[in-house]
Amino acid sequence: MSVGWKEDGFAIVGGDLRQVYAGAFLREKGYEVRSYGLAEGKKQAGSLKEALEGAKTVLAPIPLSADRKYLNQKSGNPPISLEQLIESLESGQEFFGGCVPEWFSEEAGRKGVRVTDLMRREEIALYNTIATAEGAVAEAVRKSPRNLRGSACLVLGYGRCAQTLASCLRGMGGRVSICVRNPVQRARAAVFAERAFLMEELGEILPKFSFIFNTVPAVILNRELLARVSPSACMFDLASAPGGIDFEAAEELGASAWLLPGLPGRYAPASSAEALVDFILNERNGGEFLCH
Numbered sequence: 155m156s157v158g159w160k161e162d163g164f165a166i167v168g169g170d171l172r173q174v175y176a177g178a179f180l181r182e183k184g185y186e187v188r189s190y191g192l193a194e195g196k197k198q199a200g201s202l203k204e205a206l207e208g209a210k211t212v213l214a215p216i217p218l219s220a221d222r223k224y225l226n227q228k229s230g231n232p233p234i235s236l237e238q239l240i241e242s243l244e245s246g247q248e249f250f251g252g253c254v255p256e257w258f259s260e261e262a263g264r265k266g267v268r269v270t271d272l273m274r275r276e277e278i279a280l281y282n283t284i285a286t287a288e289g290a291v292a293e294a295v296r297k298s299p300r301n302l303r304g305s306a307c308l309v310l311g312y313g314r315c316a317q318t319l320a321s322c323l324r325g326m327g328g329r330v331s332i333c334v335r336n337p338v339q340r341a342r343a344a345v346f347a348e349r350a351f352l353m354e355e356l357g358e359i360l361p362k363f364s365f366i367f368n369t370v371p372a373v374i375l376n377r378e379l380l381a382r383v384s385p386s387a388c389m390f391d392l393a394s395a396p397g398g399i400d401f402e403a404a405e406e407l408g409a410s411a412w413l414l415p416g417l418p419g420r421y422a423p424a425s426s427a428e429a430l431v432d433f434i435l436n437e438r439n440g441g442e443f444l445c446h
Contacts, residue, residue, distance in 0.1 A: 163186040163187070164177075164209060166214075169191075169215035169227065169419070170215065170420070171194075171420070171427075174192050175427035179428060189205060190204070193229055202234055202242050206244065210246075212248065216272055222236070223235060225239055249269045250437075283315045291323065302326040305365055309369065310333050311332075311368070317346075330348055332349075333351045333356055337352070357382050361383065365387065365389075366388070368391045371393040375404075377400055388410045388411075389409065390412050391411065391414060392414050
């Protein structure tokens with residue numbers, strides 16, 4: 155244990171404004187926090203090793219890595235490989251991050267580090283969709299000359315994120331349709347949406363929509379389908395890599411399409427951080443997670 159380091163101290167490494175706010179909330183609760191590789195915030199540790207040494211709990215980004223090789227960070231610090239991060243972790247530490255590669259969890263586990271993938275925990279994954287959906291709506295309002303209210307909006311997919319997004323769009327007065335992969339999903343979506351379609355119908359229905367939101371992490375809108383999209387439509391890709399829009403084809407076709415990664419880190423990062431801190435503290439203390 156490093157000198158002066160409390161037994162319940164936190165190390166926060168990498169990430170976006172969610173991690174910055176998380177550090178502030180933890181300090182307000184009386185925890186000692188050391189950070190490295192944050193976008194901004196209080197004076198940070200001089201090295202990764204200094205930040206991690208002796209910490210009981212390590213909070214890492216969501217996602218942990220954008221390319222599965224290097225730590226996701228917004229600072230000007232040199233890149234940190236995931237291998238380097240594992241080498242710096244200490245036996246007995248608790249590690250929290252999002253979208254953690256399986257090999258990382260296995261290697262960390264062999265060092266005696268307990269890894270929790272936040273995005274595999276339903277309560278956090280669901281809460282994370284709120285900032286994602288609100289951010290997507292905000293981007294749509296900024297980038298389109300049309301009102302969402304009264305506009306035909308299409309959501310591709312009907313997972314956690316899509317369901318929250320569809321609710322937000324409907325709350326804004328959008329006429330929401332949902333396109334899914336199988337009849338069971340279509341039946342579920344039809345209970346909520348104005349209309350629900352199967353993916354094989356996509357080519358036929360695409361021209362009808364002013365706003366198109368993809369949540370499926372597979373290329374759905376290829377060149378052929380993009381050619382069917384209305385020239386005035388705005389498309390937004392919320393999915394994790396590889397995403398669902400062929401952006402090279404979209405650019406060549408002159409279509410309006412935007413990739414929107416990391417929305418919770420840009421929209422309402424304080425609320426997202428509060429949920430993360432509450433979850434982690436209750437995991438450590440065996441309590442009940444109650445999001446704000």
